Amino acid sequence: MATAIWTGSVGFGLVQVPVRIVTATRSRDVSFNQLEAETGSRIRYKKVSDSTGQEVTADKIVKGYEITKGRYVLVEPDEIASLAPKASHTIDIEEFVDLSEIDPLYFEQPYYLQPDDKGVKAYKLLVEAMTELNKVGVGRVVMRSKERLVAIRPVDGVLCLSTMRYHDEVLLRDGLVPDESAEPSDKERAMARQLVESLAVDEFEPEKFRDEYREQLLGLIDRKAAGETIVTSPTAEPPAKVLDLVAALEASLARATSNPAKSDSETATG
Numbered sequence: 432m433a434t435a436i437w438t439g440s441v442g443f444g445l446v447q448v449p450v451r452i453v454t455a456t457r458s459r460d461v462s463f464n465q466l467e468a469e470t471g472s473r474i475r476y477k478k479v480s481d482s483t484g485q486e487v488t489a490d491k492i493v494k495g496y497e498i499t500k501g502r503y504v505l506v507e508p509d510e511i512a513s514l515a516p517k518a519s520h521t522i523d524i525e526e527f528v529d530l531s532e533i534d535p536l537y538f539e540q541p542y543y544l545q546p547d548d549k550g551v552k553a554y555k556l557l558v559e560a561m562t563e564l565n566k567v568g569v570g571r572v573v574m575r576s577k578e579r580l581v582a583i584r585p586v587d588g589v590l591c592l593s594t595m596r597y598h599d600e601v602l603l604r605d606g607l608v609p610d611e612s613a614e615p616s617d618k619e620r621a622m623a624r625q626l627v628e629s630l631a632v633d634e635f636e637p638e639k640f641r642d643e644y645r646e647q648l649l650g651l652i653d654r655k656a657a658g659e660t661i662v663t664s665p666t667a668e669p670p671a672k673v674l675d676l677v678a679a680l681e682a683s684l685a686r687a688t689s690n691p692a693k694s695d696s697e698t699a700t701g
Contacts, residue, residue, distance in 0.1 A: 433543070437574050439520030441544065441557070441583065441590070447521070448554050449547030452574070452592060456541055461648050516578040522592075524568035530584060533567060537582075537595045544583065544590040558585045569595075615676075622680040629687040 435451035442448075465474040477486045494511070495503030546554035561568065561584065568583040580595040615623070655661060 435545070436542075437572070439522065439572075440550070441522045441524065441568075441570075443524040443557065443568065446553060446557075447550075448557055449550035450522075450544040450554070450590070451547065452542045453545050455543045455591060459642065459645060461645055461652075515576055516573045518576075519573045522570050522572040522581065522583070524570040524583065526569050527561070527564070527566040528569060529565060530567045533569075533582060533595075534601070536601050539594040539596060542592045542594075544592050554590070555588075558588055558590060561585045561590075619676060619680065622677070622684060626680060626683050626687065629684065 433453035435453055437452040438450075440447040440449045466472060467474060478492065479486050493505055494508070495505050497503050544554075560566075570581055570583070572579055572581050574594075580597060582593050582595055583590055584593075585591075651661060
């Protein structure tokens, strides 16, 4: 069972649903330590002063916010603590919205909300109501000394909580696509729609997609740990291709329609 990182309740109206926040994902990235080549010893990092190059002990380190290049405002720990949000054991749902109303750019880290044994009935009641109405609850919670904006939604009978970015943390999209950029032709639009339709599936199956790089990297590590000598040859960069949009669309359509199974496989690994 996953360890609870927060315990409290979800509140909507006067109803309180006792829950625990538990992790919903885990990172599978392969991480490495830096070692000294000759001895194999771990490389450690020290905090040193820019001006003297000498190591600075923890009791001599203060916090500063850079306001201009090289100019800092010093902030004391008690000043920061005085502004910290007070710990709360309630996630108050402030409003319910349709999931389609929330741009995925706002979502950060997902968690599960696990019901307390005494609150299962209220938990199920909230899940059923939100599922039937296709609604997402938006509220706030103080977690790890920081107030977080959160979205709560039902997924297969379980409430999922996602921390969210605030509005001013999401960058504007203005200017990403120049207004004067070339307009597609009617033929190109029709072919693009046809290509999308040929690759469309009825249901997203996440298990079809694998991190092949991670699998290969772990396989390499296993072979080297077993004593195998690995010899690799350099690979040349393929020459850049000149894009012919119509030709690319036609070739993609031909491949997708002639061998849909192969297309699905290549899409999953590409």
